[in-house]
Amino acid sequence: MNRFDYVRPRSVAEAVAAAAQPGSAYLAAGTNLLDLMKIGVARPARLVDLNHLPGLDAIEELPEGGVRVGARVRNADLAHDSAFSRRFPAVAEALLSGASGQLRNVATVGGNLLQRTRCAYFQDTASACNRRDPGSGCDARGGENRLHAVLGWSEHCIATHPSDFCVPLVALDAVVEIEGPSGAREVPLRDFHLLPGTTPERESVLAPGELIVALRLPPGAADFAAHARYVKLRERTSYAFAVVSAAAALRMADGRIAEARIALGGVAAKPWRAAEAEASLAGATPDAAAFRRAAEIALAEAKPSGENGFKIELARRIVARALSLAAAGTPDRLPALPASPFAPVPGGRHG
Ligand code: SF4
Numbered sequence: 191m192n193r194f195d196y197v198r199p200r201s202v203a204e205a206v207a208a209a210a211q212p213g214s215a216y217l218a219a220g221t222n223l224l225d226l227m228k229i230g231v232a233r234p235a236r237l238v239d240l241n242h243l244p245g246l247d248a249i250e251e252l253p254e255g256g257v258r259v260g261a262r263v264r265n266a267d268l269a270h271d272s273a274f275s276r277r278f279p280a281v282a283e284a285l286l287s288g289a290s291g292q293l294r295n296v297a298t299v300g301g302n303l304l305q306r307t308r309c310a311y312f313q314d315t316a317s318a319c320n321r322r323d324p325g326s327g328c329d330a331r332g333g334e335n336r337l338h339a340v341l342g343w344s345e346h347c348i349a350t351h352p353s354d355f356c357v358p359l360v361a362l363d364a365v366v367e368i369e370g371p372s373g374a375r376e377v378p379l380r381d382f383h384l385l386p387g388t389t390p391e392r393e394s395v396l397a398p399g400e401l402i403v404a405l406r407l408p409p410g411a412a413d414f415a416a417h418a419r420y421v422k423l424r425e426r427t428s429y430a431f432a433v434v435s436a437a438a439a440l441r442m443a444d445g446r447i448a449e450a451r452i453a454l455g456g457v458a459a460k461p462w463r464a465a466e467a468e469a470s471l472a473g474a475t476p477d478a479a480a481f482r483r484a485a486e487i488a489l490a491e492a493k494p495s496g497e498n499g500f501k502i503e504l505a506r507r508i509v510a511r512a513l514s515l516a517a518a519g520t521p522d523r524l525p526a527l528p529a530s531p532f533a534p535v536p537g538g539r540h541g
Pocket of ligand 1: 307309310311312318319320321322327328329330331346347348349390
């Protein structure tokens with residue numbers, strides 16, 4: 191572990207000023223950053239500790255009907271906030287699908303967005319990795335890559351983004367509030383993470399020194415509360431990242447789908463919104479054929495980046511499954527039990 195300065199600012203303005211020094215990194219719960227520092231993948235010259243900043247730990251109902259979640263709100267606190275989980279059940283379900291109880295108790299909303307990929311070669315400093323060491327190559331190509339990306343990848347990097355939380359947030363048009371050396375700005379979460387292209391080391395639109403201060407869900411996001419689910423398929427029942435996952439949210443009117451939202455996790459370097467698949471469901475009857483068609487559209491551009499072609503059909507099935515569960519209705523007990531991909535669909539109507 192390298193030597194580093196430690197700074198504990200008392201305000202957002204002080205934090206941003208402290209992080210202006212090159213090589214600085216913000217420290218929230220540290221559930222990802224500290225691990226990466228211990229194995230030599232992250233080597234910040236200065237840690238700017240956000241844990242004592244006032245004003246970033248509130249969940250606020252907004253006057254026009256949306257909600258604003260401070261960047262320091264803990265994952266568990268947000269998932270178990272009854273007003274929030276009632277209005278945004280798929281987000282709560284995704285939060286409870288992530289990590290472990292202990293990690294969710296400390297991990298923050300802002301930190302969740304900025305998780306680094308869990309590509310094993312990224313975490314091994316003896317391996318070539320363009321994301322960690324630009325220009326060095328990518329040992330995942332031709333290596334162990336069955337969990338890598340099938341959408342939006344490039345020859346330079348085939349990693350996936352590990353967050354569950356971001357998947358329904360992208361489906362529901364969440365917005366990221368940012369403060370930085372040049373002032374405040376907002377970015378739709380959908381545009382926040384970057385695909386690798388030729389510069390996989392650039393993972394988000396954040397400029398040096400910029401700090402996430404809050405997330406916002408717009409008023410219309412709660413209109414999907416009665417039909418919203420997050421389904422995650424993983425290699426063991428808990429404490430594992432998604433092989434593939436999907437958030438599905440439907441707004442129903444007169445027995446038909448008035449509006450659909452779909453996003454996928456575990457398939458790309460960013461949470462993947464499936465806008466064309468959503469459009470295919472507008473006005474449709476919620477049945478297995480419509481859901482399978484939407485799933486085909488969602489994965490139409492997918493291609494294996496290695497030994498991971500199986501993920502494409504798996505992702506189609508998880509999208510159709512999430513849509514079926516959403517159409518059957520959000521269960522009353524959410525978020526006590528995150529959805530199992532293997533659970534029967536209530537009523538068994540949608541296959
Ligand atoms: Fe690095 Fe990306 Fe290749 Fe993994 S897939 S080794 S993160 S460049």
